[in-house]
Amino acid sequence: xxxxxxxxxxxxxxVGALLMVTRKSPLAGALALVVSMAALAGxxxxxxxxxxxxxxxxxxxxxxxxxIIFTIMLLNLSPKELKERPVGKVKGLIIFAATVAGxxxxxxxxxxxxxxxxxxxxTFGNIEEVGALMLSSYMFPFEVISVLLLVAIVGIVVLAKxxx
Amino acid sequence: xxxxxxxxGKAVFIWGLALMCVPILIWFERKGAAxxxxxxxxxxxSILGVRLAGFIHNFSDVVKLLTKEMMVxxxxxxxxxxxxxxxxxTVILFAFAVIPWADNFRFGGWDIPMQVTSLNGGILFILAIxxxxxxxxxxxxxxxxxxxxxxxxxxxxxxxxxxxxxxALSLIGVxxxxxxxxxxxxxxxxxxxxxxxxxxxxxxxxxxxFILFLTSVFAETNRNPFDLPEGESEIVAGYHTEYSGIxxxxxxxxxxxxxxxxxxxxxxxxxxxxxxxxxxxxxxxSNAPMVLKVMLIFGAIVSLAAGAALxxxxxxxxxxxxxxxxxxxxxxxxxxxxxxxxxxxxxxIAYFWSIDMPDxxxxxxxxxxxxxxxxxxLLFFCWLFIWVRWTLPRFRYxxxxxxxxxxxxPLAFVNILITGLVLLLVDxxxx
Numbered sequence: 001x002x003x004x005x006x007x008x009x010x011x012x013x014x015v016g017a018l019l020m021v022t023r024k025s026p027l028a029g030a031l032a033l034v035v036s037m038a039a040l041a042g043x044x045x046x047x048x049x050x051x052x053x054x055x056x057x058x059x060x061x062x063x064x065x066x067x068i069i070f071t072i073m074l075l076n077l078s079p080k081e082l083k084e085r086p087v088g089k090v091k092g093l094i095i096f097a098a099t100v101a102g103x104x105x106x107x108x109x110x111x112x113x114x115x116x117x118x119x120x121x122x123t124f125g126n127i128e129e130v131g132a133l134m135l136s137s138y139m140f141p142f143e144v145i146s147v148l149l150l151v152a153i154v155g156i157v158v159l160a161k162x163x164x
Numbered sequence: 165x166x167x168x169x170x171x172x173g174k175a176v177f178i179w180g181l182a183l184m185c186v187p188i189l190i191w192f193e194r195k196g197a198a199x200x201x202x203x204x205x206x207x208x209x210s211i212l213g214v215r216l217a218g219f220i221h222n223f224s225d226v227v228k229l230l231t232k233e234m235m236v237x238x239x240x241x242x243x244x245x246x247x248x249x250x251x252x253x254t255v256i257l258f259a260f261a262v263i264p265w266a267d268n269f270r271f272g273g274w275d276i277p278m279q280v281t282s283l284n285g286g287i288l289f290i291l292a293i294x295x296x297x298x299x300x301x302x303x304x305x306x307x308x309x310x311x312x313x314x315x316x317x318x319x320x321x322x323x324x325x326x327x328x329x330x331x332a333l334s335l336i337g338v339x340x341x342x343x344x345x346x347x348x349x350x351x352x353x354x355x356x357x358x359x360x361x362x363x364x365x366x367x368x369x370x371x372x373x374f375i376l377f378l379t380s381v382f383a384e385t386n387r388n389p390f391d392l393p394e395g396e397s398e399i400v401a402g403y404h405t406e407y408s409g410i411x412x413x414x415x416x417x418x419x420x421x422x423x424x425x426x427x428x429x430x431x432x433x434x435x436x437x438x439x440x441x442x443x444x445x446x447x448x449x450s451n452a453p454m455v456l457k458v459m460l461i462f463g464a465i466v467s468l469a470a471g472a473a474l475x476x477x478x479x480x481x482x483x484x485x486x487x488x489x490x491x492x493x494x495x496x497x498x499x500x501x502x503x504x505x506x507x508x509x510x511x512x513i514a515y516f517w518s519i520d521m522p523d524x525x526x527x528x529x530x531x532x533x534x535x536x537x538x539x540x541x542l543l544f545f546c547w548l549f550i551w552v553r554w555t556l557p558r559f560r561y562x563x564x565x566x567x568x569x570x571x572x573x574p575l576a577f578v579n580i581l582i583t584g585l586v587l588l589l590v591d592x593x594x595x
Contacts, residue, residue, distance in 0.1 A: 027244075034299070054285035054292050062295025066302070066325065070318075073306045126284050127345055 006046060012039035026072045030065060037061040049125035174280045178260045181539070182428075185546065186420045187222040193550050194218060200554045213490025214497055226413070234409035237309055244307035249407065249414035252300030256421050259293040262286060263428045264348045266438045266534040267445040271527040278438075278531070279348055286346035290429065291332055294384055298324050300418070301393075305403035316402025319561055320386055320393030326568045327383035327390075333576035334376035337583040338433050341369050351437035355444050363441045366434030372579045374434045376572055381426040383568065385419065388553035392561050427545035435541055438534040445530055452526035455533055456516055464509035471502035 016036030020029040041056035087095075123129055134142050195218055198205025209220040236242055264279035283289050298321045305317010339345055342353040350366075358364040367374045383390040394402035404415045431437055440448070448455055478495025485491045521529075559567065 031244075050284040054283070054288045058288065058292035058295055062292055062298070063325070066295070066298050066321070069299075069302060070321070073302070127286075127288075 002046070006043070009039045009042040009046070012036070013043065026077065027069065030069050030072055034061050034065045034069075037065065047125075048120075051125055051127045051130050170276060171280065174278070175261070178263065178265065178280055179257060181265070182257065182260050182421055182424050183417075185424045185542070186417055187219075188543070189420045189423060189546050189550070190222055190225075191219050192547055193553075194221070196547065196550045197554045200551070210491060210494075213493050215491065215494055216498075229409055229413040232409040234411060235406075237406045240309040240406070241307040244303045245406075246411070248300050248304035248307065249411045249418070251303065252297070253414045253418040253421070255293055255296045255300065256418055256425060259290045259425050260428070262289050262347050263425075263432060264351050264437060265538050266531050267352070269527055269531055271524045277348060282346055282348050284346070286344070286350075287335060287429075287433075288345060290425070291328070291335075294324070294331070295328055297384075297422070300415075301403050304407070304415070308403070308406040310406055313403050313405045316393045316405070320403055323386070323390060323393060323564060323568075324384055326565060327380045327572075330376055330568060330572035330576050331380035331384060333573065334373045334380060334579065335433070336576075337370045337373040337579050338366055340580070340583050340587060341366075347432055347437075351432055351439060354436040355439050363436060363439065365436045365439075365441075370434065370579070370583070372575065372582075374430075376576055376579065377434070378430060379567075379572060381430065382549070382552065383564070385422040385426050385549075387423065387549055389556040389559050390564055391553075392558055392564060423546060423549050424542070427542050427549065430545050431538065431541040435545075437541075438538040440533060440537045443533075445534070448530040448533055449526045452521055452529040453516070453519070456521075456529045457513065459529075459533065459536075460509055460513045460516065464506055464513065467502050467506035467509055471499050471506060474499035474502055 013036045016032045016034075016039060019032035020036065023029040023032065037056060037060050041053045041061065044050075044056055045053035195205045205218055206221045207215055207218045209215065209218070209224040211220055211223070214220070236245055261280040262283055264277070266278040269276040269278060301317055301324065302321045305313045305315075305320070308314070308317075338350065342350045344350060344353070354363065354365050356364045358368060362368055382388075386393055394404065404412060407415060474495055478499055481495045482492060
């Protein structure tokens, strides 16, 4: 049963990613990426990273991709206006095959190492654990990221204003 | 295998509840609007003469929408045009997976939680789903090749994205008070008593959070007073202008399902969900025969009163329609149904009066009482949505955005601050 779910989600993820890189229209690519992200979120849930599952949908598929889709829709480029990338089909296929083979080889090596596949505690991925870590060991990065986001927001407002 | 079947049954139940509330809501909307505006409302559609005060209009609407021509505008992007309504309705139904509708069903060795799934992220799942809803709106607005649709779609999505922030922040106060993100535990935590006599409902411990949350939910579902994106007199119908037939029906149903979801969230977080005040589950189970009798007697009284009212209605109605018209018989038919239900209640009371209730009977009675409490609160909040819609005028778009970012957001932060301070002082006073 779990295998069926895994193959379905992985299939959606891979097909979504493939569609994204092969579509001419940028909007189709963006929507395919949303499907791929949602399937990835499902895979995270299968690995018991439940908090990351929700964050993936909430932030990635729900906020970042919406922003990208807004940009694409407002720019409204038709596929004819976008230039073709000068990489031939055969060359692209060879690069793709080489990348996949390299990654699979890396994964195989990793699985052979004893500490390549760590066992996690039963409470791994819980929101309580992540929250406790964020406020104890990772307190400084947490605060610094908040300041960084504030700087980004203020910068956007300043850049987007027509006159100060 | 049994686990999967039970989960499937729960999913079917909650989806059925959500979707069955939609025709009731549509009826509330029209009759409620008419009531507030001092007119009668639709009351013409009838089946074999029975009009049910306008409820049959739901069926006639469905038939009309199914048989209407489904047009796709010229030069519209067909694929996205057809995709948008499906995204709109499907995504919103997923959010009902974490709403609890009763306490755990304990009987024998079984302990079945009464929500489809208890995710570790709890209510964050619903926030994630509301952020996915934007896709339906944006795709519909953009693919219609219509300036009004595009404007409505962009405004609506900007509004939904803006109001997600106060929505999430107003919930942080609730998380701080109840100490958990999971909805089942939040509802269980609302069973305690505050100061000894007040049930620890969310609204008593988080009044400002309730107001902020309610306002943000109105804005998230594009309901008045935040419905400029689909305001009829302003930009035709916003992002669903070009949709007709079953596609429009899907958008319409999706909007009402979002209302039911908003009402369910308000009930669960701030009004105790399925909790009946002063009657925790243990007391319900130990007093189950009494609870059952009370419910049956209440049902009997309601049926009797309905029957009497319908007899009066029949006297007033008889002869007002032309001879042979079936609508003359409506009062008599409905009165017969009401008296039959009264008789059924009496039979049930006689049967259950002195029966020795087994364990599963007690658990079932407690379950039904809690589901009843949940549904009553849900319908009350759905009615609140409709009430506010026909009472308040619409916000202008810049006023809307200003309210979201400049008023609700700082208030949400103040709420978090005050909640934190109060919790700190209470904790220090207690220990």
